[in-house]
Amino acid sequence: MAKESRSREVAESLFDLFHTEVVNTITESTPNQDKEKIYWRLEQLGFRVGHSLAERYTKDTARYQSSLEVVKFLCKEFWVGIYKKQVDNLRTNHKGVFVLQDNKFRLFCNISNSQQYADQIHLYTAYSCGLIRGALANLGYIGTVSAEVPAMPACVFKIHVQT
Amino acid sequence: MPAFDSMFVCVAVVGKNNDPLFLKGFTDEAELKFHYIVHTSLDVVEDKVANSGKGNPEMYLGHLYSIEDYKVYGYITNSKNKFIVVMKDRDGVPKDNEIKSFFRRLHVVFANMFCNPFYTPGQPITSESFGRTVATLASSL
Numbered sequence: 628m629a630k631e632s633r634s635r636e637v638a639e640s641l642f643d644l645f646h647t648e649v650v651n652t653i654t655e656s657t658p659n660q661d662k663e664k665i666y667w668r669l670e671q672l673g674f675r676v677g678h679s680l681a682e683r684y685t686k687d688t689a690r691y692q693s694s695l696e697v698v699k700f701l702c703k704e705f706w707v708g709i710y711k712k713q714v715d716n717l718r719t720n721h722k723g724v725f726v727l728q729d730n731k732f733r734l735f736c737n738i739s740n741s742q743q744y745a746d747q748i749h750l751y752t753a754y755s756c757g758l759i760r761g762a763l764a765n766l767g768y769i770g771t772v773s774a775e776v777p778a779m780p781a782c783v784f785k786i787h788v789q790t
Numbered sequence: 791m792p793a794f795d796s797m798f799v800c801v802a803v804v805g806k807n808n809d810p811l812f813l814k815g816f817t818d819e820a821e822l823k824f825h826y827i828v829h830t831s832l833d834v835v836e837d838k839v840a841n842s843g844k845g846n847p848e849m850y851l852g853h854l855y856s857i858e859d860y861k862v863y864g865y866i867t868n869s870k871n872k873f874i875v876v877m878k879d880r881d882g883v884p885k886d887n888e889i890k891s892f893f894r895r896l897h898v899v900f901a902n903m904f905c906n907p908f909y910t911p912g913q914p915i916t917s918e919s920f921g922r923t924v925a926t927l928a929s930s931l
Contacts, residue, residue, distance in 0.1 A: 679905040685868035686897050690847045765869045765911070767806070 639711075643737050650750050666753045673757020674764070681762035684708050694788045697766050698725045705762055710734075723770075725786040727759075735780035748776050752784075759784060797877045797884055798928040799860060800824040803900065805912060806870035808832050812915040816928060828874045831855065831862045835872055838864070849897075850890050865893040871900070892927065899923050 650669065657665045684704050691697045702714035706729075716728035734751060738744075752774035760772045763786070770788040777783060802824070803812040815824050834854040839847075851864040856879065865873040873896055877884060903909060903920045915921075 675907070678911055682867070682869050682904045683901045686901055688868065690842075690849055690866070691868055692847070767870055 640737075643734060646734060646751070646754060649754070654750065662750075665750060669750065669753035670757035670760070673754040673759075674761035675757075677758035677761025677763075678765045679761075680705065680709065680758070681765040685766065691766065694723065694768050694790070695719065695721075697763065697768060698727075698786065698788075700766075701759060701762060702727060709758065723788040723790045725788070727784040727786065728781065729784075730781045732780050732782035735776075735782060738779065740779045745776070745779075748779070749774070752776065752782060755782075756784065759786065763788065797880065798875060799878050800827070800874075800876040801896070801924055801928055802828045802874040802876075803915065804828065804832065804872040804874060807912075809912070810914070811871070812920070812924075814921060814924060814928075816925070824876060827857060827860065827862060827876055830857070831864060831874050832872070834862075835864050835866060835874075839866060850893055852886070863889050863893075865897070867897060867900075873897070873900070895927055896924065899927065 649672070650665075653668050654660060654665050657668065685691075685700070688700060688704065691700060698717065698719070702717050706712065706714050710729075710733040712729075712731070712733070714727045715730045716726075718726040718728075732755075734755065735748075738748070738751070756772040756774050760770065763770050763772075768788045770786055772787075773785050775783045775785070799817050799819070800813065800815045802810065802814075805811045810825065810828070813821060813824060813828065815821050831854045835851060838851050838854070849865055849867060851866060854862045854864045854874075856862070859879045861877050861879050863875045863877065865875075867873075873893055875889065875892070899920065903915065903917050904911065906917065909915070909917065
């Protein structure tokens with residue numbers, strides 16, 4: 628008798644579509660299409676989710692002693708849990724600034740590579756920045772996260788951790 | 791294991807700012823007494839965390855201290871939430887592994903509750919199902 632798999636599965640593309648729609652909805656529902664407000668709302672969404680995900684993903688890891696270890700956790704377990712891959716490049720100046728580079732950012736994979744909409748792509752990084760900021764906050768590090776898109780589908784996240 | 795007969799007298803969850811998020815006593819003692827015991831244990835927790843030094847520190851902090859006829863055990867998560875457990879000091883000394891596995895299961899339940907969108911991080915835990923699951927976990931040991 629075949630044993631039914633107890634884990635339920637969902638298509639990954641659903642999140643890509645959902646994320647795109649969330650950005651659209653928040654863009655439309657924000658009065659005056661205030662770019663900053665839209666970015667802030669999306670980032671807050673990501674913050675709460677990142678907060679919770681950090682709690683979940685650090686359950687089985689060791690305790691982290693420094694901000695570098697926490698950022699390494701972000702690049703590995705956290706990124707793998709959310710985007711199914713690790714961050715490609717991590718640089719730091721050892722003074723609280725970290726640069727994470729993802730050459731094939733999952734949320735951009737299904738968006739066209741052309742430069743036509745390059746100025747609007749910023750909103751699509753808001754949620755992910757919030758994710759990182761939320762995870763850092765839960766693990767005890769307050770900081771700011773900003774994103775740059777040098778060339779699609781790569782994405783560069785810059786983290787400033789307050790020491 | 792039947793020999794232990796609910797050793798746990800109290801389970802508490804303390805937030806990252808040492809604010810009590812959850813405290814449940816399993817005997818008839820006044821809760822205030824457990825609040826006091828848990829509060830005193832926080833100093834020992836901070837001590838242990840500060841002294842854990844280099845090397846891969848674990849989340850399980852082990853036996854913190856003993857008071858009257860109670861033994862207090864601690865566990866700290868990466869998000870600096872602490873789980874404190876007060877046990878009655880009986881002849882059957884509980885094995886470290888069992889307490890460790892209890893803390894792991896408590897961590898799983900806590901992570902699930904934390905992800906609940908109706909829960910605001912930093913607020914006291916008011917989820918009834920969390921309370922019920924903790925009670926079941928505690929009595930199963």
